[in-house]
Amino acid sequence: MRNLQANTKPWDEWMSLDHPALLAGFRCDHCDSLVDSGEPVWRYLLVQVSESVGEISWCLYALEQAQNKTYVLGVFDTRDQAEFYLALHSDNPLKVPALLTDELQWPMLELTTGGQLLRARYQGVYKVGLKSYRVQANEESDLLTLWYIDRYHTEYLGEAAEKEACLKIYSHFDARLRGCKMC
Numbered sequence: 001m002r003n004l005q006a007n008t009k010p011w012d013e014w015m016s017l018d019h020p021a022l023l024a025g026f027r028c029d030h031c032d033s034l035v036d037s038g039e040p041v042w043r044y045l046l047v048q049v050s051e052s053v054g055e056i057s058w059c060l061y062a063l064e065q066a067q068n069k070t071y072v073l074g075v076f077d078t079r080d081q082a083e084f085y086l087a088l089h090s091d092n093p094l095k096v097p098a099l100l101t102d103e104l105q106w107p108m109l110e111l112t113t114g115g116q117l118l119r120a121r122y123q124g125v126y127k128v129g130l131k132s133y134r135v136q137a138n139e140e141s142d143l144l145t146l147w148y149i150d151r152y153h154t155e156y157l158g159e160a161a162e163k164e165a166c167l168k169i170y171s172h173f174d175a176r177l178r179g180c181k182m183c
Contacts, residue, residue: 071098099124
């Protein structure tokens with residue numbers, strides 16, 4: 001196992017909303033050590049949610065300050081899995097396929113007028129150069145459809161629930177990078 005630590009400030013407890021499904025919330029910042037501006041380059045948010053009986057998820061989100069873009073880094077079973085992704089991303093954002101999303105704006109959580117908790121789902125697009133991953137909700141089921149796109153070639157990676165989709169995308173991404181001598 002890799003011995004990684006997040007290159008961020010420590011987590012602060014944080015809760016933007018009061019809702020029974022929202023169990024815990026934490027936030028931290030990543031500052032570029034080469035720039036002494038004091039403004040964080042990335043802001044991270046980690047929330048623990050319980051959306052169904054016995055089902056707990058850890059959701060990791062990121063905000064790129066300079067361009068005000070929001071990303072879903074992943075949805076996990078445990079906090080340790082989320083911390084691993086945070087360590088990878090804070091070391092080099094290109095090491096994690098962070099999905100650019102416009103589903104909700106930062107801080108990625110909202111309450112509807114009916115009191116329902118909305119959170120940004122693991123869906124969106126990760127793009128570097130001519131290669132990208134696309135994760136989108138399947139309207140006919142509760143699953144997500146996964147695609148890898150390399151220029152004009154599209155590879156269907158399957159359908160999966162949110163946590164499994166996150167792991168499938170990262171597994172494909174990691175296997176592809178390990179075989180690439182240019183990455």
